[in-house]
Amino acid sequence: MLKTDHWVKPFLRHYKRTLVLAITLGILTFVCAGGLMFTSGFLISKSATRPENILLVYVPIVLTRGFGIFRPVMRYAERLTSHNWVFKMTSEFRKKMYDSLEQDAVFFNSKYRLGDILGLLSEDVAHIQNLYLRTIFPNFVAWGLYAIIVVSLGILSPAMGLVMLVLFGLIIFALPLWSVVVNGARQEYEKQVKNALYTDLTDNVMGIVDWVFAQRNQEYVDQHLASEHELYATQAALRKFERCRDFLLQVMILLIALALLGWGASRFGGQFGGPANWIAAFVLAIFPLEDALAGLPAAAQETNVYVDSLKRLNALPPVTTSPTSAPQLTAPLDFQLTDVHYTYPATTKEVLKGVDLQLPAGQKVAILGKSGSGKSTLASLLRGDRVPTAGQLTLAGVAPSELGDQIADFIGVINQAPYLFNTTVLNNLRIGNENASEADVWAVLEQVGLKATIERLPHGLATMVDSAGLRFSGGERHRLALARILLAKTPIVLLDEPTVGLDPVTERAVMNTFFTALQDKTLIWITHHLQGIEAMDRVIFLEDGQLAMDGTPRELAQTNARYRHLKAVDEGR
Structure with a gap:
C-alpha cells in the first residue's frame, strides 16, 4: 500500500524537518529518562557505602539533577512538536480529502455508499492520525535508541554490542513482524466476521416478522449465536496471542537487564567501586527503555487496521487545481x-x-x-x-x-x-x-x-x-x-x-x-x-x-x- 500511497507519504516529506525534530526530541527524552534512572540507581547504591572520594557521590548528584530537569523538558517539547506536526498534517489532510470529495459531489449516490463517506470523514482520518502518533513516531524513536545503544556499547565492547544488536533487534523487528503476520490475519478475519454479523443482524431484525410467521424463531437465534461464538473464538485467540507475545517481550527485556548487569559489574566494578554499585544502575535504566519498546508489537499490529483506510483514501480522485479566473459572462444570460x-x-x-x-x-x-x-x-x-x-x-x-x-x-x-x-x-x-x-x-x-x-x-x-x-x-x-x-x-x-x-x-x-x-x-x-x-x-x-x-x-x-x-x-x- 505504501509503495503506491499518495496520501500518507507526501506529508512525511512535506514536514520532514518538524518530523526529524520531533523524533530527535523523543529520542532525547528516553536518553534523559534512562540517564536519570541510571545515575539515580548508582547514587543510591554508592551512598549506602563510605565513598573514597566525594566526587563519586557529587557527580551522580549533579547528573541526576540534570537528567531529572531535562527529561520532562524534552518530553514536553517532544509532545508540543509531534502534536503540532500531526495537527498541521491533519488540517491539510482533511482539506485535501474534502477537495477530492467535492470534485465528485454530484456522483456520491452513484459512486459511494453513505457508510464509506462517513468512514472517510471520521474513522479514516483518525486512523491516519493514529498511524503517525502510535506507529510511525514510536518506531522512529525506537530505531534511534537502538542505534545509539548498539553503537555505544559496541565501541566499549564489540561482544556486548553484538548481544544488544540481537536482543534489541528481536524486540524492535521480530516481535512486531510476528504480530503483523499472525495476529494481523486474525484481525482481518475478526473484521470480516463482525461485518457479516452486523449485516445479518440488521437484515434479520428488519425481517423479524417473516421469521415469526415462518415459525423459524429458534433457527434465527441459533444462527446468530453461532456467528457470535465464531467472533468470540477469534477474539479469544487474539488475546491469547497478545498475552504470549507480551510475556516473550518481558523475557527479552529481562535478558537485556541481566546481560547489562553482568557486563557492567565486571567492566566497571573495579574502577568505580564494587559490582553491587551497578546493580540498581543498570536494572533501573531498563525501565524507560521498556516504555519505549513495549508498545511496538501492538503498534505494528494496528497497521492492519489502517489498510482499509489507506485503500479508501487512495481510491479517491486526485485533487485537480481549478483555474484561478473563470470566464466572464456578458448579458443576455441565455x-x-x-x-x-x-x-x-x-x-x-x-x-x-x-x-x-x-x-x-x-x-x-x-x-x-x-x-x-x-x-x-x-x-x-x-x-x-x-x-x-x-x-x-x-x-x-x-x-x-x-x-x-x-x-x-x-x-x-x-x-x-x-x-x-x-x-x-x-x-x-x-x-x-x-x-x-x-x-x-x-x-x-x-x-x-x-x-x-x-x-x-x-x-x-x-x-x-x-x-x-x-x-x-x-x-x-x-x-x-x-x-x-x-x-x-x-x-x-x-x-x-x-x-x-x-x-x-x-x-x-x-x-x-x-x-x-x-x-x-x-x-x-x-x-x-x-x-x-x-x-x-x-x-x-x-x-x-x-x-x-x-x-x-x-x-x-x-x-x-x-x-x-x-x-x-x-x-x-
Whole structure:
C-alpha cells in the first residue's frame, strides 16, 4: 500500500524537518529518562557505602539533577512538536480529502455508499492520525535508541554490542513482524466476521416478522449465536496471542537487564567501586527503555487496521487545481443546448438523447417528465455539475462547467430539502451574501413572508435554528432558502422539485411565494406535476431523454390532447 500511497507519504516529506525534530526530541527524552534512572540507581547504591572520594557521590548528584530537569523538558517539547506536526498534517489532510470529495459531489449516490463517506470523514482520518502518533513516531524513536545503544556499547565492547544488536533487534523487528503476520490475519478475519454479523443482524431484525410467521424463531437465534461464538473464538485467540507475545517481550527485556548487569559489574566494578554499585544502575535504566519498546508489537499490529483506510483514501480522485479566473459572462444570460447527449459513468444507458433547446434570459420555464426521463440530469448539466458526453451546452456562450465555483454567482438552486446549519438565522441567510446588512436580511424575509415569524423568535435573527433547521417547518425552510437566493441576487434560479413532501396547501403557498419573489429572474422549475403551471411562460416535457412537448401553457392546452389529459389527471378530474 505504501509503495503506491499518495496520501500518507507526501506529508512525511512535506514536514520532514518538524518530523526529524520531533523524533530527535523523543529520542532525547528516553536518553534523559534512562540517564536519570541510571545515575539515580548508582547514587543510591554508592551512598549506602563510605565513598573514597566525594566526587563519586557529587557527580551522580549533579547528573541526576540534570537528567531529572531535562527529561520532562524534552518530553514536553517532544509532545508540543509531534502534536503540532500531526495537527498541521491533519488540517491539510482533511482539506485535501474534502477537495477530492467535492470534485465528485454530484456522483456520491452513484459512486459511494453513505457508510464509506462517513468512514472517510471520521474513522479514516483518525486512523491516519493514529498511524503517525502510535506507529510511525514510536518506531522512529525506537530505531534511534537502538542505534545509539548498539553503537555505544559496541565501541566499549564489540561482544556486548553484538548481544544488544540481537536482543534489541528481536524486540524492535521480530516481535512486531510476528504480530503483523499472525495476529494481523486474525484481525482481518475478526473484521470480516463482525461485518457479516452486523449485516445479518440488521437484515434479520428488519425481517423479524417473516421469521415469526415462518415459525423459524429458534433457527434465527441459533444462527446468530453461532456467528457470535465464531467472533468470540477469534477474539479469544487474539488475546491469547497478545498475552504470549507480551510475556516473550518481558523475557527479552529481562535478558537485556541481566546481560547489562553482568557486563557492567565486571567492566566497571573495579574502577568505580564494587559490582553491587551497578546493580540498581543498570536494572533501573531498563525501565524507560521498556516504555519505549513495549508498545511496538501492538503498534505494528494496528497497521492492519489502517489498510482499509489507506485503500479508501487512495481510491479517491486526485485533487485537480481549478483555474484561478473563470470566464466572464456578458448579458443576455441565455442557455443554448445543441444536440446534447448524456450517459452516466460506468453505465451504457443514455439518459439524454440529442436535446436541442434554447432558454432565453428572463423566461419562466417548467420542465416536466416522469421519473427517469432526464429532468434532474438536465438540471445538473445546466448547473455545470455534469458535462455532456456529446453535444454542446452554453450559458451566454460559455460552458457552465468552465465557471467552477463562480457558477453560484449566476445560478441559485432550491432543491427538495433545503439545508439549514446549526447556527443563527442571520448566519444561515448570509450564506447567500456575506456582506448583507441586517436591513437587507429583514427586507428579503419580508419578501418571502417570514418577517413576522422571525420577529416572534426569542432572539430574532440571532436565534439558533437547531440541527438541520428542525425549529422550522418544511414550508418555512423553503422560504428561508428562497431568502438566501434573494440575498445572493443571482439572475437565474433553478427550482429542483422544491415542494416534494409538502402538503397541498403549503405547497401552493410556497410556490406562490416563489413566483412572486422571482418574477424578475430567469426561472427554471423542475417538477413532476402541473399544479401552478399557468404561472410559467413555457412548459417542456421530457420523455425517455428527448423533448416530447414544448410550448406555452395556453398553446399546449389548446393544441395538445395529451397535455390536456395530463392536466386533468393531475387535477384529479
